[in-house]
Amino acid sequence: MSAILKTERVSKWFGEVIAVNDCTLNAGPGVTGLLGLNGAGKTTLFKMLAGLINPSQGEILLFDRKLRRDSEVFRKVGFCPESDALFDWLTGYEFLVLMLRLMGFSGDELEQACLDALATVGLTDAADKRIGSYSKGMRQKIKMAQALAHNPDVILLDEPLNGMDPVSRRDIVKLIEQLGQQGKCVIVSSHILPEIETMTRNIILIHNGKLLAEGDVTEIREAIDDHPTVVAISSTDNRKLASILAAKELVAGVEVDQNDVIIRTDHAAAFYKDLPDWLVESGLEVKSIRTLDDSLQAVFEYLTGDHYGHQ
């Protein structure tokens, strides 16, 4: 994967508080999700990526150019902040004009870029209304529009779906996917994991200022040694299967529900290696095997020590 945005051992501290600690990551074309709980350092990292604050240590490189020292690289960046960073006294159109002029646009090209951006986020009809009269969802959209209007290569979206209605949410998710498919480097920050799952499987997890993992969600799962996993197996005789599996050392717990045997293991890799042999030995016909928690939420909870609801 060719990295467009790189951080090299980046740290940021405020007084004695370390917000981001020795973080090295690469983001290439496509959508990357930046995930973390509140206070994880996600916002600080995101703002460093946007060039809004300088790292205390380390470097952030965009197209191999240092971000803060080279303000010209910001022409290639579109940033959608989390806060309501808008000018309520301007209309949506005037707001975009101002933002694009800062990027060096002028004349017909400026007007066309404004209209395109408004159409992209579905705000053409509200272009002449003051931003102060916009709903929360519309404000999110106009923020998206200013991030996209100058056709940037790198798009940084901080909590872009906050406050959006379901229809707008679907549209924006689709738009983000399209941007990723076009080859743009899109980094989406969110604390809602299912939200990210709808956009990408390529994630960066951050907790307590440390980078926990980076990559595809399944790759991350594979990278975790001895992680707890919940597996649902459906067979012709679930009770018999449960009794067989309960005797295995690798199985931490077994439950039987209406359709499946729910197995919990703390050693996923070894469990998956031995499972076929156990099933053959049992002589039972297996209908399905499903991993119940192969979601970002499960990975995140495990990585942050909050698996199964326990710290």
Add this chain to the structure above:
Amino acid sequence: MPVYQRGYRNWEQSAKRGAPPWWAIARKGISSPLGSRRFMLLLMAALVPAVVKGGFLWFAWKMGDMGNLLTGGWTDITAVGFHHFLNTQILFVAIVTTLVGSDLIAGDKREGGLALYLSRPLSVRDYIFGKGLINLFYYFMVTLFPALAICIFGYLVTRGSTGMDMLLLIPVQTILYCLFAGTVLSLTLLAISAMGTRKVFVSLWWVLLLLGTEAISQVFFFINPWLKVISFTEMIHNAGHIFYGTETTILISPYASLAIVTAWSVGAILVLRKKIQPVVVVS
């Protein structure tokens, strides 16, 4: 194949480089107040003293010495007269700059707009310069532009008898003085605006600085004439004697006033450097 493994396709920005980013900020800030009818009326009202001065000038020219007696100092078209005229505009300067400038940075801080600006190819210096130009433009609107208009009018009314003084020397002196005073006022107002997020707070402090310190110094002037030093506008006005080559009327030397005003400006720049941060860190 996942999208992120497909390799990168570069998009070169097609936009031709337009005006510099600070001009985008200044242009928006200058044009926005002009959309208000009330504000336009205020600007027109600020021109009234210049019109009156022009009228008296014409009257005095027609009436000779009798006219001068009736119009007093209003017909003074020497350097002293222009310097004094600019000082009499201070009330309009206070009103116009308060309306235009008090929310320039405070508003951005309140609404989080700094993050939007500074995530673009725009440095903090560009940002301050663009905002400063807005203040400077409106300061010129109520001081420099009317003064220059009087210069041209005076030259025409006196049929050139004022010579190069009115056509060249006084305009150049006035431009230099207004640039100096406007820059000091603009930087100071921006610094106050950067210190708060509420327009009311900024407006109060600005008016107190411009008019309040002058009023206080007037009161205490009789106790100790040196207390003129606390008047912000008096110090700027006194430093103006250097530009106009005129004699000061207070005990403080114009060069001392220049040093004080320069110190004010340096302080304002330091405040701006400290206070303009794209992200507010809450500890």
